[in-house]
Amino acid sequence: MRVAGAEAGLKEAIYAQLRVAQRAARALAAAGTEEKNRALVAMADAIWARRDEVLAANAQDVAAAEAAGDTPARIDRLRLTERRLEDTLAGVNQVASLPDPVGTVEAAYTRPNGLRIEKVRVPFGVIAMVYEARPNVTVDAAVLAVKTGNAAVLRGGREALCTNRALAAAMRDGLQRTGLPADAVQLIEHVDRGSVDILIQARGLVDLAIPRGGAGLIQRVVENARVPVIETGVGNCHVYVHADADLAMAERIVLNAKLQRPSVCNAIETVLVDRALSGWLPRLVGALLHHGAEVRACPESLAVLRAAGVVHERLRAATEEDFATEFLAPILALKLVDGLEDAIGHIDRYGTRHSEAIVTQNAQAAETFLKRIDAAAVYHNASTRFTDGFEFGFGAEIGISTQKLHARGPMGLAELTTYKYVVRGTGQVRG
Amino acid sequence: MRVAGAEAGLKEAIYAQLRVAQRAARALAAAGTEEKNRALVAMADAIWARRDEVLAANAQDVAAAEAAGDTPARIDRLRLTERRLEDTLAGVNQVASLPDPVGTVEAAYTRPNGLRIEKVRVPFGVIAMVYEARPNVTVDAAVLAVKTGNAAVLRGGREALCTNRALAAAMRDGLQRTGLPADAVQLIEHVDRGSVDILIQARGLVDLAIPRGGAGLIQRVVENARVPVIETGVGNCHVYVHADADLAMAERIVLNAKLQRPSVCNAIETVLVDRALSGWLPRLVGALLHHGAEVRACPESLAVLRAAGVVHERLRAATEEDFATEFLAPILALKLVDGLEDAIGHIDRYGTRHSEAIVTQNAQAAETFLKRIDAAAVYHNASTRFTDGFEFGFGAEIGISTQKLHARGPMGLAELTTYKYVVRGTGQVRG
Incomplete structure (x- = not known):
């Protein structure tokens, strides 16, 4: 009974974060390109301003991983240095300079009955990223999501929790300073497996889930997801x-x-x-x-x-x-x-x-x-x-899709958007 | 133990059909537009030539539904008449006349290192349709799949099994006559729920599953699928x-x-x-x-x-x-x-x-x-x-997507394709 209660509590806590993210996504969807670009720069600036805090948090994660006997390769993936942080933030500024796919009209035509139909690129809404050790994914995913008008719900690995907390707090701070909702970046701090399942089964609250990591993680997400997923990663x-x-x-x-x-x-x-x-x-x-x-x-x-x-x-x-x-x-x-x-x-x-x-x-x-x-x-x-x-010249990458639905191969900004049909009439009804 | 054995046997039987469909899909992917269009016309002709057989099979399904006390609305959806068959086949000929999205080059550019990259529309491969009573879906789905170079694996409802058998046999016959593989159209004749689960969990064999029907069916597919799904149908x-x-x-x-x-x-x-x-x-x-x-x-x-x-x-x-x-x-x-x-x-x-x-x-x-x-x-x-x-002027419709991944709103021929990147070099390696 107590376990079931704890699970229900965890679900309620994560759903609350998702609802807040959904509201933030609506505000972000209405934001202009310039506004979003300013937010991206502010997010990078906020991380840089707090780099001592971020690196100290990362040192804590690295020490814990070393104490737990993690492999050198894993510890290397986890480790942030001022140089790595600089590279990541240079990437953020690069993303700010890329064209914004949102609002692009992909097709526009008038039907014989006079209906004017436009197919317009729009954000997904809430994108859940489920990933492992690399803390740069925390920044990359948040930045690519915000650039494309989406809220990012980030479920990183247990090993990187301190680092991810510091990075997410800085990015939320940056967002807030430019007047966009801080809640467009949400870190899920529950790092047990249960939180992944809750996230990828939250139909109506998560519009897209992207797993990034080893075959085990991707398999788990694909097997348990009830929301649309883009599979990434395995290549023979x-x-x-x-x-x-x-x-x-x-x-x-x-x-x-x-x-x-x-x-x-x-x-x-x-x-x-x-x-x-x-x-x-x-x-x-x-x-x-x-x-x-x-x-x-x-x-x-x-x-x-x-x-x-x-x-x-x-x-x-x-x-x-x-x-x-x-x-x-x-x-x-x-x-x-x-x-x-x-x-x-x-x-x-x-x-x-x-x-x-x-x-x-x-x-x-x-x-x-x-x-x-x-x-x-x-x-x-x-x-x-x-x-x-x-x-491939996309200027950014959120992952490499190995499925055929929606996106195939490298995914950049355009792949983080969907479309809607905007139909303008003069009173047309169907006969 | 016997149930488990039966399930394993069913899985093996369905997987065998899927493997055959996959081989057929490869042949179909290489077929030209004219060849596919001729096959579509031949499929319609074969159904028309066997219309007595199809209508007799349908009468059997209708009689069984009446005996089982199905609602008049459901029985009406199930019933084929010569007139309804004519309308469906007119639709097939209409699809034959539509442009073929396969092979369309969506983007083409040369990178600074000289690599020439093209983004080309290609078929998905094997598309599984899971649907309920309406037998016209059997024809529509097979025809739209073949037109776009995909194999169609059709899992219709129990009520329409006799009709679907007759329709599928006629369509396979039509395909064969034009030299395309009959196996590009596969009917799953096991109509208990287990066959749906096997189909939508066949990773590596099914590239896309599309459920069409009531909320219960769609819910079941979304909850149990391990292959990419396009959700259709619910509209408030x-x-x-x-x-x-x-x-x-x-x-x-x-x-x-x-x-x-x-x-x-x-x-x-x-x-x-x-x-x-x-x-x-x-x-x-x-x-x-x-x-x-x-x-x-x-x-x-x-x-x-x-x-x-x-x-x-x-x-x-x-x-x-x-x-x-x-x-x-x-x-x-x-x-x-x-x-x-x-x-x-x-x-x-x-x-x-x-x-x-x-x-x-x-x-x-x-x-x-x-x-x-x-x-x-x-x-x-x-x-x-x-x-x-x-x-919307697509000339055909496979369903209306209510998700945001891949396709949104009405899905026509283009939505039954994916893309691949074709990259031509002169010995480039990555530095």
């Missing part, structure tokens, strides 16, 4: 080196796509090499091993490599499961394929519809690949690492 | 008659919006009348009563009406709950409001973000209403009944 991506590839280019692209930043979703996990190029394998794998990668080769490619005398502790046999794994590490699976159809078949089977590339000088093979592969981004002669809001 | 819509309204126009619009077809989601449930117009209430309510409506009036308006001598068995007092109810019947709630802000406040509180109208000659009041009201369609001096794919 491939480079296919076609028989007619420029091999120097192929080597550059494979190394970049795997090793430039192995921990992110647009890095590749498998390279597919055309059987016609098996003579090139020792060169490619040699370069990968030289740059620190572990290579898990299919039986045929492993035999080719061994016959060519390539033996290394980081070269081993691939299992079937390797082809289905997002390593998020400098590990690359390697498979010889029997031409374009075989490559497409492998990607259809194992790919997660994120980013897929072909390297070839054959224009027809390239067009077939680009047309046939079902993924958010398909590449010809370029690294999959470009699937990113900044690299 | 309003007409607000502003103090500066043309009263003859207001009367026409209120009568039309409530009574032209009370059972649909874009009909209104409440009329909000500016307090300044209370002298007009007897005229408005008289007209509503005259046309067979039941009026549920707020205390203040009821007092005004009684004082003016308006007494009628279909005029009664409104409860708070009436303002939150989608009657789907010729019942209209009536409330006096204290100007524009009060009207907006009422709609914010009770509306379902579907369709909302203001009647006024005051341009400023109209613009405030159009901007401030959060709904899929907002109207000035027109009936809410125009929220419809055909009335």
Whole structure:
């Protein structure tokens, strides 16, 4: 009984925050671009003015994570420095300078009965962000939401709670100073799992939920959500080196796509090499091993490599499961394929519809690949690492959608808006 | 144990259908517009050629529904006639003549590093439709899906199973004759609730689920889905008659919006009348009563009406709950409001973000209403009944979205597609 009471209390507390956010969202939806941009600058200024407080709060979070024995990688993601804060705030000012999608008329036409119909970009309303350690997401998400006229309800991770509190308080302060509602930025301070479920099931109060983090978090949100969700993050991506590839280019692209930043979703996990190029394998794998990668080769490619005398502790046999794994590490699976159809078949089977590339000088093979592969981004002669809001020229990124509904691939400001139809008549009724 | 075994068997059977649909979707995605249009015509022709079989199957469904004591309204929705079939098939030929959104390039630009990025409309893949009695949805959904390069997996209601079987078989036949995969149209013949859950939880196999039907069905899908869903259907819509309204126009619009077809989601449930117009209430309510409506009036308006001598068995007092109810019947709630802000406040509180109208000659009041009201369609001096794919000029409609993610309001062909980024490079890697 006491647990049920506590849960009901938590739900009521979060619903109260959501209702307040909804009211703030309505005020923000009516705000002009200049007003919102001034608010963004004020939010950044307020954080900078309180940077000592923010960094002290972060030091507290970092100390707790260290005491709890968190991994160095996680602690690094959690840690804020004055330099990192500066970079984040430079990003805020950059967002202020971007065009505002709200109010854009996407279509306008007059029907035979004289009705004038306009399709106009509008904010979603309340956007719930559910995320993990990185405190910069707290700032990025709030700023992108405010820029697009939405209220941001932020449910960050337990590890970053002190930091997020300090950041949210500063941003609310900045908002208030420009006359926009501070309540457009809400931090959910209950960091147990129950608060995530309440948030993503709040139909009528949350217009959109975006999870950002590891596969476990995203899975949890997708499984339990009752409000619309945009899934982000998982990428089992491939480079296919076609028989007619420029091999120097192929080597550059494979190394970049795997090793430039192995921990992110647009890095590749498998390279597919055309059987016609098996003579090139020792060169490619040699370069990968030289740059620190572990290579898990299919039986045929492993035999080719061994016959060519390539033996290394980081070269081993691939299992079937390797082809289905997002390593998020400098590990690359390697498979010889029997031409374009075989490559497409492998990607259809194992790919997660994120980013897929072909390297070839054959224009027809390239067009077939680009047309046939079902993924958010398909590449010809370029690294999959470009699937990113900044690299695509959006100027900002809230995440990379791996679903097909609403937004696909990198999401910038426009993807944080929806539309409505504005219909002007002169007394028309339906016959 | 036997139940669990049966469920596992059902899941396996449905997953097998989905995998087959996925393969068919890949072939369809590569098909050209002409090829798809020929398939649509062939699907309509095949239904017409087998109309005796279809109508006999429908007669079987209707007889079973009558024997089960279904309501006349439900039986009417279920019943096919040669005339209704003709209308449906005329619609198919109309869809064939519409422009194909697939392949449309929505944006194309070159980045400073030389990468050429195109944002191209592509099919979703596999679309699952979960719906109730009306057999025309079976045809509409399959045809709209094929036109947009998607496979349609159709889970119709138990009542229409014989009809749906006959229709699906004919459409598959038509597809096959034009060389497109028959498997792009799949009927799920298991009509117990378990099959709905399996379908809407098939992550990786269903790209989009669209429920169409009553509130219960939609609720069930939204609560249990693990795949992306577009919610359709529920509409608690309003007409607000502003103090500066043309009263003859207001009367026409209120009568039309409530009574032209009370059972649909874009009909209104409440009329909000500016307090300044209370002298007009007897005229408005008289007209509503005259046309067979039941009026549920707020205390203040009821007092005004009684004082003016308006007494009628279909005029009664409104409860708070009436303002939150989608009657789907010729019942209209009536409330006096204290100007524009009060009207907006009422709609914010009770509306379902579907369709909302203001009647006024005051341009400023109209613009405030159009901007401030959060709904899929907002109207000035027109009936809410125009929220419809055909009335909006889309030429087709798969449903009316009541969510903000992806599609809002009437959904036509474009809303059955997503996009992908096609990126062409010359060896670019990320620095």
